[in-house]
Amino acid sequence: MILISHIRQFIFCPRILYFYTFCDIKPLYPEYVSLGTQYHNRQNELFKSRKFLKFKLPIIRVYNNLYLQDLSMSGIADLVIECEDEIIVAEYKNQNKPILSTGAKMQLIAYSILASKYLNKPFSKIMLICSNNLKFKIFDITNDDLIKFDKVINSIKKMIDQEIFPHSNASIAACIQCEFKNYCDDRE
Ligand code: SF4
Numbered sequence: 001m002i003l004i005s006h007i008r009q010f011i012f013c014p015r016i017l018y019f020y021t022f023c024d025i026k027p028l029y030p031e032y033v034s035l036g037t038q039y040h041n042r043q044n045e046l047f048k049s050r051k052f053l054k055f056k057l058p059i060i061r062v063y064n065n066l067y068l069q070d071l072s073m074s075g076i077a078d079l080v081i082e083c084e085d086e087i088i089v090a091e092y093k094n095q096n097k098p099i100l101s102t103g104a105k106m107q108l109i110a111y112s113i114l115a116s117k118y119l120n121k122p123f124s125k126i127m128l129i130c131s132n133n134l135k136f137k138i139f140d141i142t143n144d145d146l147i148k149f150d151k152v153i154n155s156i157k158k159m160i161d162q163e164i165f166p167h168s169n170a171s172i173a174a175c176i177q178c179e180f181k182n183y184c185d186d187r188e
Helices: 004-012 014-022 031-047 102-119 143-162 172-176
Strands: 059-069 073-083 087-093 125-130 135-140
Touching: 004 014, 004 073, 004 102, 004 143, 014 143, 031 059, 031 073, 031 087, 059 102, 073 102, 073 125, 087 102, 102 125, 102 143
Parallel strands: 087 125
Antiparallel strands: 059 073, 073 087, 125 135
């Protein structure tokens, strides 16, 4: 079973997923992690009073922190917006501009696949939300994105099946902000 939150970590650096899966290490998280948690908690409170009219979508229902699972993946989506003819999965980002990384895109595709099965409606878009006043941006999902997603999932399964400590192409900047930097000093 792949935790969907691990997909982004795998793309950031495959070694992170290895550490989480096979090593009994409790890393020290950088400060931005607790700031992100505070931001999410604030959005959970604001959810109770929001109508999401700003999105200008034909919304039927919005699900907050929806747990999703199938036989191969599981995770909790920040928001699943059920519209008349489609679903759109959204993620809160504690940043000023809605910038979509590859890791975030792959993660949102994973939630979208499960939410699409759960609500029996198709998906073709994902959304990022930032700030406390629902600044948002919608991104189209292309066929190439879905092909890339399949490749990432297959790579994750292979690494987990083979239990081989992976090589990393993470940049020095990535390593500096990584919670495992004190355990990973033999990069190749
Ligand atoms: S320190 Fe760098 S190479 Fe090691 S797990 Fe973190 S990002 Fe990857």
